[in-house]
Amino acid sequence: MDRWGMTIPLSGQTPLESKQVISELAELGYTDAWSAEVNGTDGLIPLALAADWAPTLRLGSAIVPVYTRGPALLAMSAATLADLAPGRFVLGIGTSSKVIVERWNGGEFAKPYARVRDTLRFLRDALTGKKITQRYETFEVDGFRLERPPAVPPKIALAALRPGMLRLAAREADAAITNMLSPQDVRKVRAEVGADTELIARIFVVVTEDRERARAIGRRLLAGYLTVPVYAAFHEWLGRGEALRRMQELWAAGDRRGAVEAIPDEVVDDLIVHGDPATCRARIREYVASGLDTPVLAPLLGADVPVAQAVRDLAPER
DSSP states (O other): OOOOEEESSOTTOOTTTTHHHHHHHHHHTOOEEEEOOSSSSOSSHHHHHHHHHSTTSEEEESOEESSSSOHHHHHHHHHHHHHHSTTTEEEEEEOOOHIIIIIITOOOOOOHHHHHHHHHHHHHHHTTTOOEEEEOSSOEEEEEOOSSOOSSOOEEEEEOOSHHHHHHHHHHSSEEEEESOOHHHHHHHHHHHOSSSEEEEEEEEEEOSOHHHHHHHHHHHHHHHHTSHHHHHHHHHHTOTTTTHHHHHHHHTTOHHHHHHTSOHHHHHHHSEEESHHHHHHHHHHHHHTTOSEEEEEEOTTSSSOHHHHHHHTSOOO
16 A cells, blocks of 8 residues: 655644644545654654544654653653554654754764664564663663563664665664655665665655745755754765755855755755645655655645645545
8 A cells, every 4th residue: 555644743733733634634545644853742742642533544753862762761652652553653763963962952962873773672672571681882771671561562663864874774673764855866765775674754845836935935944954964964975965065154154044045946846845736746756656665744834725734635646
């Protein structure tokens, strides 16, 4: 079955404000609902609510950071969601970013590859109910055992942007989650994970036929992402280093407005889906044709229609 996901809660809404649309998703043809966690809603509570509101959807976190919850707490949270949505929950974990981990949460963004690998290996064992006493490279666990291991342990997906993490996802996780890429980029990412690993990506969408308006919305979003070191390195690997050089220089110099304006039109058009609903759906199908298994749509505020209507307009054709 083709998968077609939606980001919850909807942009600009609380989980409760999104309840009606979330409850409609399956009837509209969506198969998945995926949360996010940056500086708004946390990545797990919306899924707990959606487990009741949308009892047939697959639910996933994309992602919860491995630094901002201890390993045991992460295992408990995953077990709780797995109990609420047996066989329907995918725990998506990743590094997040230095800003989120250190400046916002007081942690230390050290050895990200090893921290993700160690957390994945710990979770694999802990979610079966095994008692864990082990020294990993990046942390140590002494005597932890879940009081209530889930009857169906959740699948685990890794956020991955470059070859090392993509290959780790292919070897040891159930899926890879990526973000902020074009249909053509999917082919390069797919080559790293192979044919057998599920590939998931969030796709940002602006439903409007006003191209310049869509680009303005897209530029503001892209500036916030593509200046983060992990995303800058990702797009260097994808071949956009030179196209984004001026933006990076202006951002580093403190010229935020200039940096936003310096993002080329072709980069915005590559990374942000925009147009009328039919055009947007066709573009999303290009991602699937390029090797993406699960597109997770994220309609952005500021388009021609309210986000709730955009969700309905972007539903897959049946």
